[in-house]
Amino acid sequence: xxxxxxxxxxxxxxxxxxxxxxxxxxxxxxxxxxxxxxxxxxxxxxxxxxxxxxxxxxxxxxxxxxxxxxxxxxxxxxxxxxxxxxxxxxxxxxxxxxxxxxxxxxxxxxxxxxxxxxxxxxxxxxxxxxxxxxxxxxxxxxxxxxxxxxxxxxxxxxxxxxxxxxxxxxxxxxxxxxxxxxxxxxxxxxx
Amino acid sequence: xxxxxxxxxxxxxxxxxxxxxxxxxxxxxxxxxxxxxxxxxxxxxxxxxxxxxxxxxxxxxxxxxxxxxxxxxxxxxxxxxxxxxxxxxxxxxxxxxxxxxxxxxxxxxxxxxxxxxxxxxxxxxxxxxxxxxxxxxxxxxxxxxxxxxxxxxxxxxxxxxxxxxxxxxxxxxxxxxxxxxxxxxxxxxxx
Numbered sequence: 001x002x003x004x005x006x007x008x009x010x011x012x013x014x015x016x017x018x019x020x021x022x023x024x025x026x027x028x029x030x031x032x033x034x035x036x037x038x039x040x041x042x043x044x045x046x047x048x049x050x051x052x053x054x055x056x057x058x059x060x061x062x063x064x065x066x067x068x069x070x071x072x073x074x075x076x077x078x079x080x081x082x083x084x085x086x087x088x089x090x091x092x093x094x095x096x097x098x099x100x101x102x103x104x105x106x107x108x109x110x111x112x113x114x115x116x117x118x119x120x121x122x123x124x125x126x127x128x129x130x131x132x133x134x135x136x137x138x139x140x141x142x143x144x145x146x147x148x149x150x151x152x153x154x155x156x157x158x159x160x161x162x163x164x165x166x167x168x169x170x171x172x173x174x175x176x177x178x179x180x181x182x183x184x185x186x187x188x189x190x191x
Numbered sequence: 192x193x194x195x196x197x198x199x200x201x202x203x204x205x206x207x208x209x210x211x212x213x214x215x216x217x218x219x220x221x222x223x224x225x226x227x228x229x230x231x232x233x234x235x236x237x238x239x240x241x242x243x244x245x246x247x248x249x250x251x252x253x254x255x256x257x258x259x260x261x262x263x264x265x266x267x268x269x270x271x272x273x274x275x276x277x278x279x280x281x282x283x284x285x286x287x288x289x290x291x292x293x294x295x296x297x298x299x300x301x302x303x304x305x306x307x308x309x310x311x312x313x314x315x316x317x318x319x320x321x322x323x324x325x326x327x328x329x330x331x332x333x334x335x336x337x338x339x340x341x342x343x344x345x346x347x348x349x350x351x352x353x354x355x356x357x358x359x360x361x362x363x364x365x366x367x368x369x370x371x372x373x374x375x376x377x378x379x380x381x382x
Binding site: 041 | 215216218219222223224225226227228229230231232233250251
């Protein structure tokens with residue numbers, strides 16, 4: 001049974017709990033099963049924050065921590081820490097403005113925060129990242145992710161998040177057009 | 192390091208994902224760390240649904256599936272299935288109207304659904320159960336749980352849920368007054 005393991009990590013306040021909920025909802029909209037683990041702490045603003053998702057076409061009975069297919073790291077600390085959990089052929093995606101010490105393995109370095117500012121709000125870097133991950137991995141359909149946004153985000157915040165998603169998708173497609181073997185591998189890994 | 196493992200299980204539509212979020216938020220309000228795992232599926236209405244929480248005074252780095260300190264089972268299937276994960280001295284709490292085949296171990300059988308109807312809506316059985324669990328285990332403070340409700344539940348649904356919480360707390364206190372060894376054990380287990 002194929003399972004797709006994704007970790008979305010960064011600082012508290014970067015919206016990684018919400019990003020996990022959105023991606024989980026998108027996968028359910030796709031007809032898939034999801035287990036979502038989110039860590040909360042009293043230092044929710046500023047401390048480490050992560051969401052771990054297991055996505056599968058079949059019901060997920062046991063949540064066994066396994067190595068990651070995809071790691072999104074929106075800050076240096078989470079990149080340094082969780083890179084060890086990534087599979088050898090895993091996909092590492094970092095925010096280029098936040099992760100300044102480049103990791104020693106092949107990765108995508110993407111200006112999520114800058115793209116979010118372009119979309120109208122720096123705080124939507126989480127949703128920009130979801131758009132890019134979606135295009136690079138094919139793990140959920142664009143329509144399912146768009147639906148998840150409208151289901152889970154408050155009406156008044158929806159337009160800026162929809163714009164952020166579009167920015168992320170656009171950037172992902174640009175990278176896709178420069179597809180290398182690494183990317184091609186991930187297309188075949190998609191459920 | 193002491194960790195408290197709780198599983199809230201039942202059918203899709205019984206609000207166990209929300210119950211997990213509320214309990215996680217209450218624990219954070221208490222100054223504790225929480226890891227919350229929720230399982231979502233395309234059959235969200237009707238299929239099995241569960242939230243697993245690990246609550247600790249210290250940051251939770253690794254989520255290792257461990258045996259349960261507390262199992263709340265709101266339907267027969269989840270009782271039959273997850274009872275195997277309960278510690279020997281674990282606390283089993285079932286809904287008396289939904290779990291009709293009494294489990295073969297010591298447990299609390301509580302009419303959560305009936306109490307929810309009394310509070311004004313059968314769908315608040317999840318919140319009634321949280322109130323009772325809170326009193327029986329002492330895992331979070333009442334004020335933290337009340338705050339979590341106002342933070343996480345929509346304004347228009349808040350009054351009925353607050354009433355449900357009060358029903359659950361009241362029932363828990365009644366049981367507490369008939370405290371047996373089992374209950375006393377759990378008081379000492381609280382973080």
